[in-house]
Amino acid sequence: MPRTDTPGISAHLALAGVRFAYRRAGQPPHVVLDGADMTVPRGAFALLTGPSGAGKSTLLRLFCRLEEPDEGRVTLAGRSVDELPPALLRRRVCYLQQTPTVVPGSVRENLLLPFTFKSAAGQPPPDNAELARRLDQLAAGDIPLDQEAATLSVGQRQRLCLARALLTRPEVLLLDEPVSALDADSARAVMDAAESFCLDDGGTVLLVSHAEFRPARVAPLPFHLSQGILAWTPAS
Amino acid sequence: MDAGVIDIPTWRLALALVFSLVAGGCSIALKLGLGRDILIGTVRTFVQLFLMGWVLGIVFAIDSPWLVLPVFLLMAAAAAQTARARVKESAVAFAWPMYLGMTAVYLLVTTTVTGAIVHAQPWWKPQYFLPIGGMILGNSMNSVAVALDRLFSDMRARAAAVEMKLCLGADPAEASADIVRDAVRAGMIPSINSMMAVGLVSLPGMMTGQILGGSDPTQAIRYQIVVMLMIVGATALGSTLLTLIIRRRCFGPGDRPLLR
Numbered sequence: 001m002p003r004t005d006t007p008g009i010s011a012h013l014a015l016a017g018v019r020f021a022y023r024r025a026g027q028p029p030h031v032v033l034d035g036a037d038m039t040v041p042r043g044a045f046a047l048l049t050g051p052s053g054a055g056k057s058t059l060l061r062l063f064c065r066l067e068e069p070d071e072g073r074v075t076l077a078g079r080s081v082d083e084l085p086p087a088l089l090r091r092r093v094c095y096l097q098q099t100p101t102v103v104p105g106s107v108r109e110n111l112l113l114p115f116t117f118k119s120a121a122g123q124p125p126p127d128n129a130e131l132a133r134r135l136d137q138l139a140a141g142d143i144p145l146d147q148e149a150a151t152l153s154v155g156q157r158q159r160l161c162l163a164r165a166l167l168t169r170p171e172v173l174l175l176d177e178p179v180s181a182l183d184a185d186s187a188r189a190v191m192d193a194a195e196s197f198c199l200d201d202g203g204t205v206l207l208v209s210h211a212e213f214r215p216a217r218v219a220p221l222p223f224h225l226s227q228g229i230l231a232w233t234p235a236s
Numbered sequence: 237m238d239a240g241v242i243d244i245p246t247w248r249l250a251l252a253l254v255f256s257l258v259a260g261g262c263s264i265a266l267k268l269g270l271g272r273d274i275l276i277g278t279v280r281t282f283v284q285l286f287l288m289g290w291v292l293g294i295v296f297a298i299d300s301p302w303l304v305l306p307v308f309l310l311m312a313a314a315a316a317q318t319a320r321a322r323v324k325e326s327a328v329a330f331a332w333p334m335y336l337g338m339t340a341v342y343l344l345v346t347t348t349v350t351g352a353i354v355h356a357q358p359w360w361k362p363q364y365f366l367p368i369g370g371m372i373l374g375n376s377m378n379s380v381a382v383a384l385d386r387l388f389s390d391m392r393a394r395a396a397a398v399e400m401k402l403c404l405g406a407d408p409a410e411a412s413a414d415i416v417r418d419a420v421r422a423g424m425i426p427s428i429n430s431m432m433a434v435g436l437v438s439l440p441g442m443m444t445g446q447i448l449g450g451s452d453p454t455q456a457i458r459y460q461i462v463v464m465l466m467i468v469g470a471t472a473l474g475s476t477l478l479t480l481i482i483r484r485r486c487f488g489p490g491d492r493p494l495l496r
Contacts, residue, residue, distance in 0.1 A: 064403060065490030086491040091405040101400040119405035161400075168404060 012042035018072030034228035050225035087119040094170035100157035102149035139189035155186030315377040322381040325388040383423030383475040423475030
């Protein structure tokens with residue numbers, strides 16, 4: 001039986017004995033996590049792999065309370081995630097959806113969206129120079145801030161969404177197959193930004209990848225999820 | 237007052253069935269499959285209205301608030317049940333908030349109209365309170381059903397955007413503000429549109445009834461104006477209040493969206 005946690009380190013993100021099943025009327029529960037343990041230290045780049053439908057996205061969503069476990073404990077820096085107000089938890093632990101979602105309006109309006117919410121009170125919105133710098137970091141500096149976000153390609157939208165998430169300065173980025181629908185250039189830009197978040201800003205990354213994927217500049221902490229069993233796979 | 241009313245004897249009332257037969261004929265000719273509904277609808281029209289006429293006769297004769305209010309509450313329950321049945325959503329429990337919200341809003345509006353505008357003495361005078369309350373309920377239950385149907389369908393259709401905003405630190409109200417706005421607007425538009433057409437396209441029911449009953453048309457229009465405005469007010473209040481209350485029920489523990 002492989003280990004399911006990384007021993008001897010204090011956790012930034014952790015699961016302890018987590019069980020989660022999807023339930024549909026008239027059908028037996030579909031168990032996707034069966035007593036899962038996981039420890040991800042602060043500043044680590046964790047990589048979660050596994051077959052389609054294994055529950056990788058569900059695992060990410062547990063950390064920002066978009067799903068609730070049937071059993072077990074989900075923690076952020078030692079505190080159970082359900083002890084934190086949901087909006088403040090999600091400012092600290094930012095989940096980036098697999099399909100990039102934008103609201104009607106310009107690129108600028110989309111980037112500033114998180115700063116219109118009450119949870120951003122006291123956090124000054126970034127100026128145009130900061131917005132441009134973030135886009136540039138994601139090789140999207142050529143996108144005018146006044147362009148309608150709905151007119152962007154999928155790759156540009158994904159970079160816009162990641163830039164928007166980074167502008168809120170979260171502690172943790174949960175990335176759900178962020179490059180699966182992207183061309184090679186967009187994919188590289190997104191991965192570079194995720195690695196920089198980890199290396200330069202000290203943030204923690206938990207990235208789900210369906211395909212075989214390796215970050216270029218950080219040594220990932222590898223996990224594998226299959227048939228309800230979450231395993232730490234340092235040798236792979 | 238009813239000196240100008242021409243009685244409709246039973247045989248001539250039965251003659252009105254010819255219109256149901258026309259509707260049934262259209263259904264048969266065009267294979268619309270509505271024959272059964274037309275038949276049931278016709279029977280229900282006769283039964284329900286005769287029953288209501290009988291009940292109102294008793295209520296008017298007894299003339300007690302302890303009878304008027306229960307009748308009003310029953311009418312509100314029937315309106316809430318009708319609106320509930322039109323909204324196809326099973327993942328969110330909303331029957332009780334819907335009934336309580338509709339009853340509270342329409343009791344408030346009806347009381348305001350009979351007490352402050354019409355100046356009925358007393359304010360619960362059944363000849364005023366029940367017909368006016370009935371008009372408010374009948375018109376507003378449609379707006380509530382439209383608003384809630386739109387709320388639920390948009391919460392599902394725009395689930396990715398709701399989730400995205402939650403992930404960026406929005407609370408449920410912020411994440412669904414545009415959906416709530418669209419739902420309330422959809423609920424209010426029909427009553428606003430009817431204000432545009434009234435008097436030009438249609439002579440509404442209450443005014444028509446008063447004119448047929450021999451009232452001065454200039455007095456009848458005053459009542460009709462009050463009715464139109466109270467319906468718009470009740471529609472706005474009902475749609476807004478119920479959409480806001482029931483929106484909260486679309487989110488579970490941890491502000492997790494339940495409709496996806």
